[in-house]
Amino acid sequence: MGTFQIEGGHQLQGKIQPQGAKNEALQILCAVLLTSEEVIINNIPDIIDVNKLISLLDNLGVKIQKLGKGSYSFKSDELNLDYLQSEQFKKDGSGLRGSIMIVGPLLARFGKGYIPKPGGDKIGRRRLDTHFEGFINLGASFRYNKEERFYGVEAPNGLKGKYMLLEEASVTGTANIVMAAVMAEGTTTIYNAACEPYLQQLCKMLNSMGAKISGVGSNLLVIEGVTALSGCEHTILPDMIEIGSWIGLAAMTKSEITITNVNWEMLGLIPTTFKKLGITIERRGDDIFIPAHNEGYEVQSFIDGSIMNISDAPWPGFTPDLLSIILVVATQARGSVLIHQKMFESRLFFVDKLIDMGAKIILCDPHRATVIGHDFHSSLKATTMSSPDIRAGISLLIAALSAKGTSTIHNIEQIDRGYEDIEARLKSIGAKIERID
Structure with a gap:
């Protein structure tokens, strides 16, 4: 110690x-899972929480190349989804609260996402209900293994857009739902959405990848689903x-x-x-x-x-x-x-x-x-x-x-x-x- x-x-x-902004980096890094094309991210902070997430992505099969100080290339074209059921993933995911945000991208692209109960600061109750209620609204089924403290969501027939009013303006919850909704069929409307700069940056990045998100910067986001996203380059605030x-x-x-x-x-x-x-x-x-x-x-x-x-x-x-x-x-x-x-x-x-x-x-x-x-x-x-x-x-x-x-x-x-x-x-x-x- x-x-x-x-x-x-x-x-x-x-x-x-x-x-670079820690809270933005955790969202942006999870978004690389939404495409098989190369994503370049600049101004990534060299800190423990962010490095843990990069390591988790590496274990998931993301091809990662360091281009320079704070700059990395990510390519998620050959992911090892079996890793999500492994004991190593349970260990990796439970040590970082930001790991919860890999679920939305995985659900959108592969129809399933899993995560152990994530860690993080001991600053009081930090519910995950907003995340999973959002996925359920989009048509996913939810399960929780109490003994293993393991969450899972699945949508084998794909996600469908829907209007939803969030119970709380959760930043990570909004980010997770947005990343799931960008490839859902139809239109998703999220009211009482978080509008922090981190979330604005995520939406701008997703739009540069081909997503159709309007209302960025407000608490009312409208997302028209697309079938696929492309690569991009993004710089963190x-x-x-x-x-x-x-x-x-x-x-x-x-x-x-x-x-x-x-x-x-x-x-x-x-x-x-x-x-x-x-x-x-x-x-x-x-x-x-x-x-x-x-x-x-x-x-x-x-x-x-x-x-x-x-x-x-x-x-x-x-x-x-x-x-x-x-x-x-x-x-x-x-x-x-x-x-x-x-x-x-x-x-x-x-x-x-x-x-x-x-x-x-x-x-x-x-x-x-x-x-x-x-x-x-x-x-x-x-x-x-x-x-x-x-x-x-x-x-x-x-x-x-x-x-x-x-x-x-x-x-x-x-x-x-x-x-x-x-x-x-x-x-x-x-x-x-x-x-x-």
């Missing part, structure tokens, strides 16, 4: 380039969660940092939400410039003077993946803020580690925490802690980089799941961080 040792309390300076992480890091460490090539148009409410904490964010072309906040930053109030409340919501609302960062940054703000994590009931349970570091946080219930900022009058204290999940892990790393003294973070594989070569990139802007195996 890996460990980071961090000497905190240093101001950082320089430029940092965000990696910069990771907006990483961009938000670097904004938080700059504020907490009073650092002057430029985040390059961020694709501003796809950031949504992220810059606005950080500005609510008093953080100065300047747009310079397609870069974000964060000046050194040597005088601190002050939380805004609502127009009526009431305490600021920052909560998550489906896109175009504020992404839940950045609430942990917002919470950490608020610990050194001037003023107080209520953080409301609506979507996952276990995501705030890492705050006890911040309290141990001296943060003033009241955990009201599993979904809400009130943060009373220090205004840098007292620094967080260095400590030893363990990373419970990807987003909590990067939040604790930011806290450690701002704290006085040397902190230790165990279980950093959780951070590696979502952040590429993070210690080298942080060192390049002056961070004192070492990896100990």
Whole structure:
């Protein structure tokens, strides 16, 4: 189990380039299964979760060739579908939540798809009902083996388009249903569809392959089925969660940092939400410039003077993946803020580690925490802690980089799941961080 040792309390300076978007990559990689032709994908992040999915595709028989840093060629013309019934597949699939999205493409192209109950972050209940209810609406039969925790869907006579209203705007659920519906007979209409940038990118890629999807960017998608898809080349967006992480890091460490090539148009409410904490964010072309906040930053109030409340919501609302960062940054703000994590009931349970570091946080219930900022009058204290999940892990790393003294973070594989070569990139802007195996 890996460990980071961090000497905190240093101001950082320089430029940092965000990696390719993890959540988009997991969807896009599954979409290569929809065609027998070559698909080239650029800007793939070199992180554990994405590499696990690439390995799973390799075991399934996808021909994979690395073309350069972050660029790969995929060709799914001779798949080994027997792998889906193997013990190795049960092991590979259960270690990665994103593996659920291979089911839609396999169902569309081969009339069957299987997956063991997938893993992922332990941040609360994460139902799969949306995925399988969507497949059932398209005409697939569903079965679940409770003993082996194994899901299966089959449509030997093909899928048929249908109108469906999703119970929740699940990003991965919408992606899975869209990938199944692009080759279904007739027209599929999906209402209350997720419309995150990741999903928009997937739809744009599928349309470039010959799919007929309209309504991209809205919560109403209309899909006219086609009989086959062709190859394409696609470039993944910069990771907006990483961009938000670097904004938080700059504020907490009073650092002057430029985040390059961020694709501003796809950031949504992220810059606005950080500005609510008093953080100065300047747009310079397609870069974000964060000046050194040597005088601190002050939380805004609502127009009526009431305490600021920052909560998550489906896109175009504020992404839940950045609430942990917002919470950490608020610990050194001037003023107080209520953080409301609506979507996952276990995501705030890492705050006890911040309290141990001296943060003033009241955990009201599993979904809400009130943060009373220090205004840098007292620094967080260095400590030893363990990373419970990807987003909590990067939040604790930011806290450690701002704290006085040397902190230790165990279980950093959780951070590696979502952040590429993070210690080298942080060192390049002056961070004192070492990896100990």
